[in-house]
Amino acid sequence: MSIRLGIRSIFTATLAWLATGLWLAETGHAATGDWPRFRGPDGAGISPATNLPTQWTDQGLWWKVRLPGRGHSSPVGLNGRVFITSGDDATGLRTVSCFRATDGFRLWEKTFASSPVRLNRLNSAASSTPAVDEDRLYLYWATPQEITVLALDHQGSEVWKRSLGPFLSQHGCGTSPVLFQDMVILNNDQDGPSSLLALDRKTGATRWQIHRKKDRVAYSTPCVFRPAAGQAELIFTSSIQGMTSIDPLRGAVNWEYSSAFPFRTVGSPVPVGGLIVATCGEGGIGRRLVAIRPGSHGRPAEMVYDHKKAIPYVPTPLGFGDHVFLWGDNGQVGCMQAATGKMLWQEKLGDTFMGSPIWVEGRLYCLSNKGVVFVLSASEKFQLLAENPLGEESQATPAVVDNVLLLRTATQLFAVGPGNLKPQSARPPGSGLP
Numbered sequence: 001m002s003i004r005l006g007i008r009s010i011f012t013a014t015l016a017w018l019a020t021g022l023w024l025a026e027t028g029h030a031a032t033g034d035w036p037r038f039r040g041p042d043g044a045g046i047s048p049a050t051n052l053p054t055q056w057t058d059q060g061l062w063w064k065v066r067l068p069g070r071g072h073s074s075p076v077g078l079n080g081r082v083f084i085t086s087g088d089d090a091t092g093l094r095t096v097s098c099f100r101a102t103d104g105f106r107l108w109e110k111t112f113a114s115s116p117v118r119l120n121r122l123n124s125a126a127s128s129t130p131a132v133d134e135d136r137l138y139l140y141w142a143t144p145q146e147i148t149v150l151a152l153d154h155q156g157s158e159v160w161k162r163s164l165g166p167f168l169s170q171h172g173c174g175t176s177p178v179l180f181q182d183m184v185i186l187n188n189d190q191d192g193p194s195s196l197l198a199l200d201r202k203t204g205a206t207r208w209q210i211h212r213k214k215d216r217v218a219y220s221t222p223c224v225f226r227p228a229a230g231q232a233e234l235i236f237t238s239s240i241q242g243m244t245s246i247d248p249l250r251g252a253v254n255w256e257y258s259s260a261f262p263f264r265t266v267g268s269p270v271p272v273g274g275l276i277v278a279t280c281g282e283g284g285i286g287r288r289l290v291a292i293r294p295g296s297h298g299r300p301a302e303m304v305y306d307h308k309k310a311i312p313y314v315p316t317p318l319g320f321g322d323h324v325f326l327w328g329d330n331g332q333v334g335c336m337q338a339a340t341g342k343m344l345w346q347e348k349l350g351d352t353f354m355g356s357p358i359w360v361e362g363r364l365y366c367l368s369n370k371g372v373v374f375v376l377s378a379s380e381k382f383q384l385l386a387e388n389p390l391g392e393e394s395q396a397t398p399a400v401v402d403n404v405l406l407l408r409t410a411t412q413l414f415a416v417g418p419g420n421l422k423p424q425s426a427r428p429p430g431s432g433l434p
Contacts, residue, residue, distance in 0.1 A: 033049070034078045035401050035406075037129065037221075038176040038178070038221050039221075044319070045359055050418065051403075052400075052418060054363065054385045060416070062416060062417040063103055067412060067413060068086055068109065069088050069126065069411070070088075072127045072410075073130070075401070076129060076132045076399060076401075077132070078134070080101050080401075080402050081098055081099070081401075082406060082413075083098050083130055083132055083137050084130075084408065085097075086126045086411070087141075092116040093112070094141055095110070095112075096112070096152065099413070102402070110156040115143045128173060128174060128177075129221075135201075140176065140177045141173065142167035142173035146164070148162070148164075162199065162204045164186075167190055173217070175220065182202070183200065184199040184200075189215075189240070190214065191217050194212040194215075195210060197209050215239050216264055223269050223270065225245070227296070232248065233248070233294070235269045235276055237260070237261060239263060239264050243290070245301075254295065255295030255296075257290075257301040260292065262280065263280040263281050263287045266313055267313065267314060267356070268316045270316060271319065275293055275304055275339075277289065279312050279317065280313075281312075285330075288306060288308050289312075290306045291305050291306070291341060292304065304341070312328045312329060313328075318356070318357050323335055323337065323380070325364060327364075329352060330348075330352055331351050331368075333348075333349055334346035335382070345380070347384075351374070355367040355368075355398070356397040357376075358397065358399075360405070363376065363377060363378055364376045364377075364378045367396060367397070367409075369394065375387075390412075394409040396408035
């Protein structure tokens with residue numbers, strides 16, 4: 001029996017490794033350590049990193065730094081650099097910090113004045129995750145007076161800045177910019193006049209804009225769906241217009257399933273097994289999960305299944321292979337078959353969550369609201385592998401840059417490296433780190 005189980009484990013691991021390689025090759029991120037946006041390439045939350053530890057102690061951290069303010073945004077990174085935002089809720093001041101991934105050396109730090117905003121107690125002045133490419137870093141924040149989109153070069157100098165008009169919401173903003181080819185994509189679904197926009201990466205000029213109905217602000221960040229045949233699509237979700245597919249090259253609607261979400265969308269949509277899975281909710285509770293089969297060649301989009309219990313509201317589901325992993329706000333986690341929605345297991349963890357899980361080498365990593373990194377096996381059987389406390393509250397999603405796991409709490413950034421072995425520090429004097 002043990003031999004048979006061992007063979008099955010090897011077979012399962014091999015399939016997962018092959019699936020990861022195929023996915024990364026399709027998205028153009030094979031064998032890279034880039035994490036260019038919220039939840040990494042295409043917003044899938046999947047990393048090709050290897051040999052990251054399951055469990056560690058504070059002494060085993062590669063490095064940790066204190067940030068100049070608070071925030072819930074996640075780190076992004078490229079070419080060995082890590083970028084993260086923080087803010088001052090009282091003054092509206094935003095700060096962007098750049099660190100070296102291997103040792104946490106602070107390369108630069110820039111601050112930007114803004115106005116204080118009345119926020120939901122769970123929001124912050126730095127809740128939006130930036131996006132990064134080979135040349136620039138793209139930032140987004142909003143006040144009632146204006147939406148600001150800012151592009152910096154990798155040394156922190158301003159390249160361009162756009163004001164996109166007022167922003168109306170009772171809770172503040174929270175969606176994040178994403179990149180597609182030579183465009184910065186924004187979801188501007190809000191309580192006021194709403195739209196979907198694409199800005200030119202080099203200049204900030206509007207490439208296309210799709211006007212939307214106004215209802216309630218959407219906090220979901222769009223994802224990229226790459227069908228087996230055909231061009232890539234951008235997938236947006238909102239309460240008033242449901243799930244929408246956009247042709248990013250033409251700036252036109254491919255298809256829409258308008259009755260998908262009766263409540264607010266916060267978690268992002270997730271492509272898995274040819275379907276798009278997404279959730280909505282209210283009052284801190286997930287109210288509905290839907291799986292939509294995309295429209296194609298004149299065929300309208302259709303709902304394949306939906307769930308109304310034990311689903312996430314804020315955390316984004318994670319799709320990998322034939323499975324969807326659900327990580328609920330109240331700690332209810334589960335695994336279901338992507339094609340049918342059949343629940344394979346559901347268990348309760350001893351904490352609450354607002355950050356989303358990521359996938360690394362067959363494991364799920366997710367930060368709890370108390371700042372504990374829960375690690376689960378990404379399999380058809382529930383297995384809690386480890387709980388790693390960081391000692392401070394968190395609402396952020398982990399990131400992986402150059403094989404380094406990055407974990408953000410309210411005021412600190414932590415790094416865990418391969419094999420839990422610290423590298424030789426290349427940190428020169430004057431780094432300003434604790």
